[in-house]
Amino acid sequence: MSDYSIAFISNEAVTRSYANEILTEKWLGSFKVASSINSKRLENFKIDFCLIDTSKNFESFDDLKDFCKNIRIKKIIIFHSENSLEQLQRHIKNQKDRIVFKKVERINSKEFFINQFSDLIKLLNPDSSQSFMDLAELETSNSYDLILLGASTGGPEALKQIIGKLKPNMPPILVVLHMQPEFLVRYCERLTRITTLKVKRFIDHEKVIPNSIYIADGSNHMEISKTGSDYFLNKGNAEKVKGHCPSVDVLFNSAAKIKNSNLLAILLTGMGSDGAEGLNSLKNSGAFTVTQNEETSEVYGMPKAALEIGAAKCVLSLEQITEILSAQEVQFSC
Numbered sequence: 001m002s003d004y005s006i007a008f009i010s011n012e013a014v015t016r017s018y019a020n021e022i023l024t025e026k027w028l029g030s031f032k033v034a035s036s037i038n039s040k041r042l043e044n045f046k047i048d049f050c051l052i053d054t055s056k057n058f059e060s061f062d063d064l065k066d067f068c069k070n071i072r073i074k075k076i077i078i079f080h081s082e083n084s085l086e087q088l089q090r091h092i093k094n095q096k097d098r099i100v101f102k103k104v105e106r107i108n109s110k111e112f113f114i115n116q117f118s119d120l121i122k123l124l125n126p127d128s129s130q131s132f133m134d135l136a137e138l139e140t141s142n143s144y145d146l147i148l149l150g151a152s153t154g155g156p157e158a159l160k161q162i163i164g165k166l167k168p169n170m171p172p173i174l175v176v177l178h179m180q181p182e183f184l185v186r187y188c189e190r191l192t193r194i195t196t197l198k199v200k201r202f203i204d205h206e207k208v209i210p211n212s213i214y215i216a217d218g219s220n221h222m223e224i225s226k227t228g229s230d231y232f233l234n235k236g237n238a239e240k241v242k243g244h245c246p247s248v249d250v251l252f253n254s255a256a257k258i259k260n261s262n263l264l265a266i267l268l269t270g271m272g273s274d275g276a277e278g279l280n281s282l283k284n285s286g287a288f289t290v291t292q293n294e295e296t297s298e299v300y301g302m303p304k305a306a307l308e309i310g311a312a313k314c315v316l317s318l319e320q321i322t323e324i325l326s327a328q329e330v331q332f333s334c
Contacts, residue, residue, distance in 0.1 A: 004074075005030040005046055009037055010053035019051075036060060037067045047073050054088065055081040055104055061091045068092055068099055079104045144171050144264045146208070146224065146231060147325070148255055148282075150248030152178040152270025154298025156187060158318055159268070163213065164194040165326040172208035172231065173197075174224060174255075176248045178270065181218035188215060204235035216246035223254035226261065242274045248302070252278025256285040263287035266321060267312075269297035273305035280311035290314045290321065 006027060008019040013035075020033045029048075034041045037052070037060065050073050052064065068076055076099045080088055088101060147170070151158055155177050166173075179187060184201065191199045191213070202214040202222050208231045216222035221236030234254075241247035248267070252275060255263055265282045267275045269292055283289040289312050291303035296318040306312050316324070 004048040005032075006049045006051070007031065007042060007045065007047045008033045008051045008053075009035070009039070009042075011035055011058060012053065012056055015053055037063055049074060050076045051079070052076065053079045054084045055079050058084060061087050065091045074098070075100070077102055143262065144288075145262045146255065146264070147171055147173045148224075148251060148263065148265040149173065149175045149268065150252065150266070150270075150275040150278075150302070151176075151268035152244075152248075152272065152274065152299070152302060154269035155179075157298075158292070160191065160194065161318060162322045162325060163191055163197070163199075165322050166195055166197055167326060168196060168211055170197060170211055170325075172210060173213045174202075174208070174222065174233075174251060175213060176216045176222060176246045176251045176275075178244055178246075178274070179218055184215065184218045202233045202235075204233065206233045207231070208233060216251070218246065221246045221250040223250060224258070225254065226258045231258075242272060244272075244274050248275030249278040253281050256281035256287070258285075261287075264290070266290045266292075267303055267306050268292045268318075268321075269299055270302035271299045272301050275302050276305035276309060276311055279306045280309050283311050283313060288313055290316055292321065293317050 006023070006029065008016070008023065008031070010016050010019065010033075016033050016035065023031045023033065032041050032045050032047075047070075054061075054064070058064075064078075078088060078092070078099065078101050080101055080103055082103070085101070085103070092099065149159065149162075156179065159175065159177065177184075177187075188199050188201060195213075196211075198212045200212065200214060201217045206214075208214060208224075214222070214233060220238050221241070223234040223236050225232050225234055236246075236250055236254075238245055241249055252265060255261075255265070256278065263282060263286075265279055265287050267279050267290070279289050279291070289306075291306050291312040291314075293315050294300040294304065297303055303312075303315075307315065
């Protein structure tokens, strides 16, 4: 996507300011932010994707009609309010493959861009699993103190794909998977056959060590704490959180309380919202946070819930997550 250009058009100065800030920080290709579709800023600028705000005080619908006839623009997303929809429909035919109408109640907020832009980029180019992200902050997998993984429906197969590609020299990996205890033993045995790392169900007060994968045992919550430079697993209670024990939120929230740690947390496919709040706590504490994208998730519940509250610094496909964790050097770019 770094070869593509994007234009954002709005007659609201505050909206343009937020758009410019987020695009500068996140968008990997060229972009322009303009006050109107006739702005000189857009002259001689090749537009691949265009976002147009008509939600407030937009009057140039005739010009917009002509602008949308430019077939060189691959896709146009037009934000509209309830009041502007009638005008839009009178002037422009909704072309699902190229022109998309998106109703918004309030676009002139930074939160809109932070929480909604990933979904907008996927609308612009569905073939791209992630077009802007904070990958510049991503370090090599073996530079983290801990890697935390949470998953539910679809998680066993996703974890198998990831763990089967991991190489030695990995930090401790902590996993919470929504799985009944009677199935967990056999699942751990299967994982042992596909990796050289040590796979085990966690033990209370156990010190975690590199090249080891610790999986919550299905009957109690798993928490993590730090004493000195060492990390220890702790058994929590058996009360369900958001309908689950073990809960991803419990592990993630315990990790978020640890000071002076370099953590990587990944929320994979799953039903519901377990892990979303914990991932947000980790992000706020300085961890690098990742969610699996919708296209490769069997159930896009948990990752979506995290994305909606701004908990993810990065949204990746399962293949990209596997590639980053197994490479041990950051060669991936989006």
